[in-house]
Structure formats: C-alpha cells, structure tokens
Amino acid sequence: METNRYPFPDLNSLPEDIRAKILEVQDKAGFVPNVFLGFARRPAEWRAFFAYHDALMLPETVGRESGLTKGDREMIVTATSAANQCLYCVVAHGAILRIYEKKPLVADQVAINHRKADISPRQRAMLDFAMKVCQNAHEIDDADFAVLHAHGFNDEDAWDIAAITAFFGLSNRMASFSGLQPNPEFYLMGRVPKAKPAA
Known part of the structure; x- marks a missing residue:
C-alpha cells in the first residue's frame, strides 16, 4: 500500500491554535483524519484551507444559511472526488455521507455512477450540476441553472454546489499528489448499523 509522501509533523510541534483544533477533532471522531496532519506542515495554508472548508461545509459557523443539507454537501464531495x-x-467523505444519509450503500453508488444511485431526483440534479462544474465548468449556462431551479435550488445554492466542487478539486489534487492515505477507520464507518445497547 502506498504511504504518505510527506511525513506528518509531530502534533506537539504545531502552533497552539492548530494543535487545539486537531485535538478537538480527535476527541469528537476518536481519531485524527490524516488530512489535518498532512496539511499542518504549512500552518498558514492549513488555516486558510480549513477556514474555507468550514465556511462551505459548516455554513452555520459563519452565520450563513444554505439550501443544502449536510448529506447533500458530502454527496457532492464524494461524487466529484x-x-x-x-x-x-x-473514502473519507463517503464515510461521512453514509452516516448523514443513513444509507450504507449510497457512497459507493454515488462514487461509481450517481445517475444510477439510490438518491432523490433533486440530489441527482444537484450532482449533475456539480459534475459539470467539476469536468466542464466553462460550459455552464442558464439552462443548467434552470434545471436546478426546477428542483427547488436557488442561485445561492448553485454557488454552494460550485464552490464545494471547486474547493474539493483543490483538496483532491493536493491529497493525490502527496499520497495522502485514508485512515482505516473511514472504510467501515456507516456501513453497519451500530448495535443498540442492551436494555
């Protein structure tokens, strides 16, 4: 199996704000997703990357409403990635998608062919738009917006779909060129329902 091309920095050597955020993520998830350490080798870029990430994926943190659900956003990331x-x-965002949508098969379906996935017509239109932004953004025109509008999306939602697609285009390329590997934990997340505690 391939290994990360750039060694991760030691957590204790990182600036305090970055270290605190990584420990917060570890506390919540039970592990540190490799992207947090992989990008931490350049603190200024880490801060910019995660500020933009959070503005797009957690819009409530910047006081902005979005017509996209958390599942919608992860679906865009999974399909375009x-x-x-x-x-x-x-692998990482597919895991989160499975959890948000409560569908163990959806991430694999969306990653292979969103047109045949078990998703709503609204989500299919959203992913059609995202895939066009991903692969042929220069061809986007009014007709593409009209399809989104017919499914209840407005122009701000279209901006969100495009911005998430574009941002993760950057993330995809950085992760791929640097050999960033998914944490093993991601592969099983959301695939099997959690056992209910005994009564």
Whole structure:
C-alpha cells in the first residue's frame, strides 16, 4: 500500500491554535483524519484551507444559511472526488455521507455512477450540476441553472454546489499528489448499523 509522501509533523510541534483544533477533532471522531496532519506542515495554508472548508461545509459557523443539507454537501464531495480519482476524499467523505444519509450503500453508488444511485431526483440534479462544474465548468449556462431551479435550488445554492466542487478539486489534487492515505477507520464507518445497547 502506498504511504504518505510527506511525513506528518509531530502534533506537539504545531502552533497552539492548530494543535487545539486537531485535538478537538480527535476527541469528537476518536481519531485524527490524516488530512489535518498532512496539511499542518504549512500552518498558514492549513488555516486558510480549513477556514474555507468550514465556511462551505459548516455554513452555520459563519452565520450563513444554505439550501443544502449536510448529506447533500458530502454527496457532492464524494461524487466529484471520484471523478478526480482522489482515494482519500472518496473514502473519507463517503464515510461521512453514509452516516448523514443513513444509507450504507449510497457512497459507493454515488462514487461509481450517481445517475444510477439510490438518491432523490433533486440530489441527482444537484450532482449533475456539480459534475459539470467539476469536468466542464466553462460550459455552464442558464439552462443548467434552470434545471436546478426546477428542483427547488436557488442561485445561492448553485454557488454552494460550485464552490464545494471547486474547493474539493483543490483538496483532491493536493491529497493525490502527496499520497495522502485514508485512515482505516473511514472504510467501515456507516456501513453497519451500530448495535443498540442492551436494555
């Protein structure tokens, strides 16, 4: 199996704000997703990357409403990351997608062919738009917006779809060129329902 091309920095050597955020993520997830350490070798870029990430994926943190659900956003990442052949992002965001949508098969379906996935017509239209931004953004025109509008999306939602697609295009390329590997934990997340505690 391939290994990360750039060694991760030691957590204790990182600036305090970055270290605190990584420990917060570890506390919540039970592990540190490799992207947090992989990008931490350049603190200024780490801060910029995660500020933009959070503005797009957690819009409530910047006081902005979005017509996209958390599942919608992860679905966009999974589908377009697959188009960009990014192993890390497909595996990591596919795991989160399975959890948000409560569908163990959806990430694999969306990554392979969203047109045949078990998703709503609204989500299919959203991913059609995202894939066009991913692969042929220069061809986007009014007709593409009209399809989104017919499914209840507005122009701000279209911006979100495009911005998430574009941002993860950057993330995909950085993860792929640097050999960033998915954490093993991601592969099983959301695939098997959690056992209910005994009464």
